Amino acid sequence: MSDMIDFNSDTAKALERVYLTPDVVGQRARVLAELSLKHGDAVLDVGVGPGLLAYDMALTVGDTGKVAGIDVADAMLAMTGERCKDLPQCDFRKGDACALPFDEGAFDALVSTQVYEYVPDMDKAAAEIARVLKPGGRAVILDTAWDSLVLNARDRGLSRRVLEVWDEHLVHPNLPAKLSPVLERAGLQVLRIEMIPMFSPHYQTHSYAAGMLRMITNFVSGRSGVSENEAKAWYDDLMAGADRGDFFFCLNRYMFLAVKK
Numbered sequence: 001m002s003d004m005i006d007f008n009s010d011t012a013k014a015l016e017r018v019y020l021t022p023d024v025v026g027q028r029a030r031v032l033a034e035l036s037l038k039h040g041d042a043v044l045d046v047g048v049g050p051g052l053l054a055y056d057m058a059l060t061v062g063d064t065g066k067v068a069g070i071d072v073a074d075a076m077l078a079m080t081g082e083r084c085k086d087l088p089q090c091d092f093r094k095g096d097a098c099a100l101p102f103d104e105g106a107f108d109a110l111v112s113t114q115v116y117e118y119v120p121d122m123d124k125a126a127a128e129i130a131r132v133l134k135p136g137g138r139a140v141i142l143d144t145a146w147d148s149l150v151l152n153a154r155d156r157g158l159s160r161r162v163l164e165v166w167d168e169h170l171v172h173p174n175l176p177a178k179l180s181p182v183l184e185r186a187g188l189q190v191l192r193i194e195m196i197p198m199f200s201p202h203y204q205t206h207s208y209a210a211g212m213l214r215m216i217t218n219f220v221s222g223r224s225g226v227s228e229n230e231a232k233a234w235y236d237d238l239m240a241g242a243d244r245g246d247f248f249f250c251l252n253r254y255m256f257l258a259v260k261k
């Protein structure tokens with residue numbers, strides 16, 4: 001756990017940049033559509049992060065609705081609070097996905113994107129989703145399957161080692177593969193699972209791929225047997241591919257729609 005990524009103010013700024021790329025803007029639109037929020041709905045964002053989705057949801061539910069958000073990280077709460085400061089329907093609190101600070105049946109909908117992969121006790125977190133939703137309430141959950149990452153790295157051995165060490169940044173590197181039974185056990189019915197690829201067949205500076213390759217390099221550098229030079233060599237090799245015109249990045253995220261029975 002202590003080796004996981006630190007959601008401090010530098011990470012918050014780096015994530016905000018990545019989450020403003022067209023890839024993630026498009027993902028957010030799909031999440032919002034799947035949530036089907038109505039004017040006046042009460043929705044909870046678990047692991048609200050930089051607050052980009054919370055802001056969009058607040059405009060959707062309007063001033064008769066409610067957008068609550070929790071996060072364990074102060075830097076994230078500061079960023080989301082600043083972004084939504086003029087929206088009185090927002091209520092952000094420090095809290096953990098495994099102990100949501102809300103009453104039973106408080107929400108019409110719940111969303112959590114890129115959060116449960118960091119939460120060790122998924123059974124407890126899923127029970128909390130079911131507890132705070134009204135009967136028939138919708139949950140939209142999105143996480144990444146890191147085993148799906150395909151890169152055009154020349155040194156495949158080094159690339160495998162780098163990505164193995166990157167797996168240390170979270171607790172469930174492939175949560176989507178095992179999420180459905182966890183949700184069903186908690187009393188949620190999984191209605192649909194869709195794949196959202198983060199796909200860059202060419203290098204673009206303002207892309208999810210570019211931002212993540214920088215984050216991966218910074219995280220693995222000097223960690224668990226990957227030296228700073230090796231991390232730099234891995235990154236430089238991929239960037240040389242970008243210059244040659246044979247860059248490739250594809251990573252699959254999965255969006256689950258579930259309802260409380």
Ligand SMILES: C[S@@+](CC[C@H](N)C(=O)[O-])C[C@H]1O[C@@H](n2cnc3c(N)ncnc32)[C@H](O)[C@@H]1O
Nearest residue numbers: 007047048049071072073076096097113114118
């Ligand atoms: C990768 S960010 C995603 C942020 C946001 N959901 C988004 O998609 O823009 C992960 C967030 O989950 C938060 N987080 C990690 N573990 C958590 C936990 N146990 N309970 C609540 N939030 C958590 C982090 O602080 C961070 O803000």
